[in-house]
Amino acid sequence: MEKVQQVYISQFPEYEGKEVLLKGWVANRRTTKNVVFVVFRDGTGFTQLVIDKQLAGEEAYKEADKLGLETAIEVKGKVVRDERQIGGFEVHVSEFKVIGESEDYPIAKKEHGIDFLLDHRHLWLRHRRPWATMRIRNEVVFAIHKFFQERGFLQLDAPIFTANACEGTTTLFETDFFGQPAYLSQSGQLYGEAMALACNKIYVFGPTFRAEKSKTRRHLAEFWMVEPEMAFYDLDMTMDLMEEFIKYLISQVLKNRQFELSLLERNTTILESSASKPYPRITYDEAVEIIKGTRKVNGRSSLDVLKEDLAKTQEEIKKLEAEEKSLEKQLGTPGLGEKKKARLQGQLGKVRERLHKLRERAKNIPLWIEQAENFPYGEDFGGAHETVLTRLFDTPIMVYKWPREIKAFYMKPFEDDPNFVKGVDMLAPEGYGEIIGGGERETDLNALLDQIKKHHLPEEAFQWYLDLRRYGSVPHSGFGLGLERFIAWMGGLHHVREAIPFPRYYGRLTP
RNA sequence: UCCCCGGUAGCUCAGCGGUAGAGCGGGUGGCUGUUAACCACUAGGUCGCAGGUUCGAAUCCUGCCCGGGGAGCCA
Secondary structure, three states, X not given: OOOOOEOOHHHXXXXXXOEEEEEEEEEEEEEOOOEEEEEEEOOOOEEEEEEEHHHHOHHHHHHHHOOOOOOEEXXXXXXXXXXXXXXXXEEEEEEEEEEEOOOOOOOOOOOOOHHHHHHOHHHHOOOHHHHHHHHHHHHHHHHHHHHHHHOOOEEOOOOOEEOOOOOOOOOOOEEEEOOEEEEEOOOOHHHHHHHHHHHOEEEEEEEEEOOOOOOOOOOOOEEEEXXXXXXXXXXXXXXXXXXXXXXXXXXXXXXXXXXXXXXXXXXOHHHHHHHHOOOOEEEXXXXXXXXXXXXXXXXXXXXXXXXXXXXXXXXXXXHHHHXXXXXXXXXXXXXXXXHHHHHHHHHHHHHHHHHHHHHHHHHHHHHHHHHHHOOOOOOOOXXXXXXXXXXXXXXXXXXXXXXXXXXXXXXXXXXXXXXXXXXEEEEEOOOOEEEEEEEEEOOOHHHHHHHXXXXXXXXXXXXXXXXXXXXXXXXXXXXXXXXXXXXXXXXXXXXXXXXOOOOOEOOEOOO
């Protein structure tokens, strides 16, 4: 092969009309009489290769026609503008050679179930949706570091092996640490507090582990959390920081990852409002009133919104049921052509799938209404309550001033209202739920000892933590952002397991 | 641990008491600057496992296993 410059697909705008060398993989292939079209990827993007008999020769055409999906190839050709293609360019190939063969690639050119795809996660990562998602993940991670570094925070790591449970509630993974039981960290917070009192403003950014057998779209057994901790910060300063932080992350994704968002077919309306509009700050008491429907938001009550929703859902169900019947009748007609029959069956499948989802929804809404109306004051919100609450807003909301009993032992009570603590949760819109939990920490040694006893936690294990209150205790605060939940919200992903390269959750340890 | 839904071809699914089906993917041939291309032919199955009901079970019943969603817990 003659020497030409090797470039990446991402550099195409600088190389229009030029002869270049590309190295990558065959993502898809279509053959026509004189031309083979290859959808080609090199990790930086996707483009179409055109292997024409005239230009590349009869041999190249025949060889290209045999290329299996995901064959690694080296290509020489000219970058040509073509507005019909993704990225706006295609490559007219003059020569190519195979670097690595690929036969019977397991992921077919069609829809697959999530379980099959996750069994092939190591290969699935090569495809468009995961590719776009991973680029958004990287954008978010980079933006997190930029945000904190620009504000003088130090990134410091908390240990992963710990001797005790942080908050004493969740189930932890137990391991053997040279003959002693040790647990995988469920939060870096307590260590973050120690580091903040040493370096003022710090953030812990690492993996965390929870051994709950959670089977929901919001849970993983291993996930990444960003936990800033700031000395001399009170609750209000913390809420200001949280809002500024989330707005910054969203704006960076919107600015730099439009193409990836479009590949995910993400409607960005709510992301845009969330990047600019102020986030409502609501006390727990107010949130309860909103959930119960006794307090209106912008003239709307949560229960009315749900009832409207139910009516709309039922209407759509009726429409689809009629469509289902009509399709079934058409399918029952004798003498249908195979082609026509297949098409009808395809349509019927889609209608049924949509019906299934709507029926599920129609079944759930009355339950939500009931749960909302009968919400027992003083308890934590469940998924249904969060949905009811966040549905009324087009930005994240911050719920603060929580009843002391339902929050962790280290939370600081309000001086003028000691039954409530200075904790705050940020709830994302569009059903993505809690993305941040945090607040101001207890500073008083005796108050903390009291809480440790009330929560039945082992006092000895917390001696080092209590030292932070013995020697120069100061007001301080912090919060934790669930990275995968945030990414799932950005990308409009169905499940947090799509937001991490190799998810770990109950029932999934490989690949 | 509990509740709901599911397990049929490599993949996505239909069939729900009477001879196991379609699309995609594989193979062969045709057509075509194609966009998950298209058309024809072809190969491909212990209907999750075990037991029961029945003349007859993918279909009904029971138990178990696996998966999905939710509760709990939380980021």
